[in-house]
Amino acid sequence: MRHDKYRYWWLTGCWPLLLIGATVWAYFATGGNPLTSLIPIIFLFVGTPLIDALIGEDNDSVADDVAEALEDDPWYRWIVYALIPQHYVTFIVAIWMVGALDMPLWADLVLVAGVATVNGLAIVLGHELGHKPKDSLDWIMAKISVGSNGYGHFYIEHNRGHHVKVSTPEDCSSARMGETVFEFALRDIPGALIGGVTKEAERLKRQGHGFWTWRNDILQCWAISVVLAAILVAWLGWAVLPFIAMHHVLSWYSLTQSNYVAHYGLLRQKRPNGKYEPCQPRHSWNANHIFSNLMLIDLQRHSDHHANPMRSYPALRNFDDIPRLPWGYLGAMALSNIPPLWFKVMNPKLVEWAEGDVTKANLHPPRRAHLIAKYGRKGRKGNEAAAEPSDAEPVLGPAE
Template sequence: MAQYNTYNHVEKIKTKDTKRYLWWLPLLVAVSPIIGIKIYEATGNPLFPWLTPILWYIFIPLGDFVFGRDDANYRDSRSEEIENDVFYKWLVFLSVPLFYVTWIYSAWWIATVASSTTAYLGVTIGVALTNGLALVVGHELGHKNNQQEKNLAKLVLAVPAYGHFSAEHNRGHHKDVATPDDPASARLGESLYKFILREIPGAFVRAFHDENVRLKRKGKSVFSIENQILQSFFITFLLYGGALYTWGPVILPFILISTLWGWQFLSTSNYIEHYGLLRQKQEDGRFERTRPEHSWNADHIVSNIMTFHLQRHSDHHSRPTRRYQVLRSDDAPQLPTGYAGCFTMAYLPFLWRKVMDHRVLEQYNGDILKANLDPKKRDALIRKYTKGDSNE
């Protein structure tokens, strides 16, 4: 069995959710572009159309630095009680219509009111980031076993036009995670931009392939009304088509930028979640089972609240149906900061590799052959790291 270095997690036990009423904050972020618009209209301050990007790229990383980490878990009996508390479930449900309200109101505002290109762009990127949060909500809902939540996942994934996510993520990524077969697992030496160009089309193709297989088993065509991916995309068509019909070409940059930047949000999350980590092959040729050491975690309080504990990613892979409020901190390797701060590092490949490559090597006690390597850089990486030179 492969040997790994993992974060030395000493389990801390808590008896109540000290963050219970902080879980409202993602709903506030979901409407933050509207808040920014209203403050801008009241004050004329040109920064406020950029409120949501400022929150994500500045204040959330700063909050992680100031407030630190929370790596405490509940006892099993208390965990079950909190998981069954409908308060947490309804917070996620309430967020779904908010994404529609934000998208429609922002589209109306930039098409009919926005007085400058910078205001247009700031609100558009703000909506792109709330689209990214919609994908986080779709991730949470799409893993549940009841039809109500699965339907809500289709509905919320229609806003960022990523209706294939649940099919691809649940049936593809969770099966192939941390292997070369997974387009959603980043490789050591692979830049974010190269990963995005591999991951987005790869995920789309895998999703439709898996949905086609599912429908064929039922004797249905991939173009059947039962195609869960097409159901979500039909809602997207109504939303985007209605906006174009109502406001005309002025809304097209808003649609393109908010959609593509929202996709980038998901791809960047995927990039940092499994970068360089690899499940080893066993004697029978199959990959070992997924364990905590195959995901990067971040127990930072602020960004975890904003992403519904997505950063406790290893426990999610172990127990995909477990609700966000009781996901556990475990022995998974730790990112240097929360997702928001890691996004900025990932945008700068030289910085990301300087911070993260040596962490990957440490996971495998310096044996680079155990890492998930970018095939085009494999020989160069082996030469570099077998010489003991990890600085770049």
């Protein structure tokens, strides 16, 4: 049987543990230099894009016969299981450092911000496992994974909301053209929370239960987060509680940045019957950068993931005619925090994707008129674009 050429390279997913280990070592090796608190965030937003540029991309696709074998190979699932505990370790070590070591406040804040961004990967692991059948070990491990940063509602809204509404104006987790990542966060973070809680309450109601029950998948995850926070407060004191909260919120923002770059401005068109076209690979921004794909267990092959949500990470394919990011997700996330530069690079790419008709993009309503005036509404042949999609409510299809 032919094997995935990255079979053992996926073990590089243990990078968060190595990163926090290097940070602790550097702190003590330098006699407590607070500048070492910058290591995680520098590695993420400077080091990773540079390594991506040096190593390059892999545009190959997994052959169908190999993909079937990879789906059946438990090796890949156990790798994900093994990566989950490191996020508890990195979180606990970071809180211990700010609670027990004599670092200046700015160093505490920078360290927690960097580790929180790293631990956004815990949600990525939960994302991978949360697409598997409920009541399986994968589902249990998904809950444990997102319990490390208080994002227990994630895979409820992600599976039943985002995957149904992706790349439409109705989706809180699909960014619009002209919308900054900060504006997007104000939609995505509360929208995912409200959507997840609402959908779980509806599920429990159909089964004859109230929201406050041990059967509630969200409450199970939140219980893990609360117990862990209580243990850390009992150990290190109440002074660490704000840093715990900061860690969790910035972990959520880490995911929000990923959501932002994954679907920025892409729009599924409505058919004459008012229904949206099915999600296709062209409705997600893809990246084939080798290093960051290994770091993020192929999250960046997002196009195939949305076209085939049940496909496991090593079997995700590349496609020729899909929108591509010029960087891996971490490089894109870094640039998204500088909106003028992000718009300068990505808006022309989005117009090209829309074949010159900017009204075919998912436009941010407050900037709609400005974007149409700036980029026009003519297709490749120079003809006036077709009428804009109607405002009829979409038919979203069955939830997972």
